Amino acid sequence: MSSVLLVAHHERSDAAALARTAAGWLRDHGHHVWLHHDDAQALQLPDLAGTDHPTTADLAVCIGGDGTMLRTAKLLHGAAVPIIGVNVGLLGYLTEVEPPSLPHALERWFAGPDAGHWHLDERMMLDLTVHAAGREPQTWTALNEGVVEKQESGHTVRMQVWIDGAPFTSYAADGLILATATGSTAYSLSARGPVLSPRLRAVLLTPVSPHMLFDRSLVLDPSEQVEVEVIGHRGVTLSVDGQPVTSLHEGDRVAVTPSEHVARFVRFGDRRFHQILKAKFGLADR
Numbered sequence: 001m002s003s004v005l006l007v008a009h010h011e012r013s014d015a016a017a018l019a020r021t022a023a024g025w026l027r028d029h030g031h032h033v034w035l036h037h038d039d040a041q042a043l044q045l046p047d048l049a050g051t052d053h054p055t056t057a058d059l060a061v062c063i064g065g066d067g068t069m070l071r072t073a074k075l076l077h078g079a080a081v082p083i084i085g086v087n088v089g090l091l092g093y094l095t096e097v098e099p100p101s102l103p104h105a106l107e108r109w110f111a112g113p114d115a116g117h118w119h120l121d122e123r124m125m126l127d128l129t130v131h132a133a134g135r136e137p138q139t140w141t142a143l144n145e146g147v148v149e150k151q152e153s154g155h156t157v158r159m160q161v162w163i164d165g166a167p168f169t170s171y172a173a174d175g176l177i178l179a180t181a182t183g184s185t186a187y188s189l190s191a192r193g194p195v196l197s198p199r200l201r202a203v204l205l206t207p208v209s210p211h212m213l214f215d216r217s218l219v220l221d222p223s224e225q226v227e228v229e230v231i232g233h234r235g236v237t238l239s240v241d242g243q244p245v246t247s248l249h250e251g252d253r254v255a256v257t258p259s260e261h262v263a264r265f266v267r268f269g270d271r272r273f274h275q276i277l278k279a280k281f282g283l284a285d286r
Contacts, residue, residue, distance in 0.1 A: 004033045005057035007072040009064030010042035018063045055079035065089015070241045073143045078261030121267045123182045124201045125259040132252040140240040144183030147239045149175030158232040175208040178256050193217040222258035229253045
């Protein structure tokens with residue numbers, strides 16, 4: 001018997017129906033299954049609510065879009081739990097399975113990698129550690145990105161970037177995105193950052209609406225130590241995978257390092273990233 005965590009989008013009725021479908025299949029095949037309590041309440045599925053800690057699961061089934069996949073990774077808190085993503089979102093870079101194929105995907109998973117023809121796609125994550133005056137250092141982990149961004153509209157903020165302990169340059173911008181290769185197709189892409197293959201281990205620095213001549217992204221090796229220092233009197237917010245986590249003030253720093261944990265996505269078949277990118281953007285063959 002396996003223990004399976006279900007995580008579902010709160011605002012899509014088809015997510016609730018698919019959670020029912022998955023739970024029914026898993027229970028019929030002798031597995032323990034539960035919904036995270038927030039999801040059970042939001043989807044009005046109290047009979048599926050569980051109290052097990054997400055990190056104790058053998059498998060997580062994520063029913064939603066890329067935002068729900070990010071939330072699933074956050075719930076797992078670095079635990080080595082494989083994630084099957086079922087796409088009921090819009091773009092779905094991270095999700096793998098279309099809703100009608102969910103029961104078949106579960107059959108393939110439990111058949112094992114050889115018989116089920118699946119493999120694990122491991123994605124690098126980033127640790128963002130805040131060093132602030134009068135506070136103990138605090139660390140958050142991002143699958144897509146951390147963003148140091150302005151708190152007030154109509155103003156830019158100033159940030160000094162340090163690489164390997166040496167000052168690189170200061171940015172006057174709306175914000176600075178610190179992304180993984182996975183996150184290169186998220187916020188960084190909308191800020192005109194490059195698209196990176198998710199196989200790369202890299203740290204991507206992309207300024208948001210920079211008010212300066214140098215407006216290029218930087219792609220760095222994870223071994224290069226990156227720090228962002230707030231300079232000037234305007235406060236900023238640190239957001240991690242789209243969620244604000246703390247405020248920063250002059251002199252505070254964010255240190256960016258590769259996490260010891262990775263996200264593990266279940267992949268069926270041999271879908272290649274560039275083909276997914278082509279499909280999502282509707283690119284022609286020539």
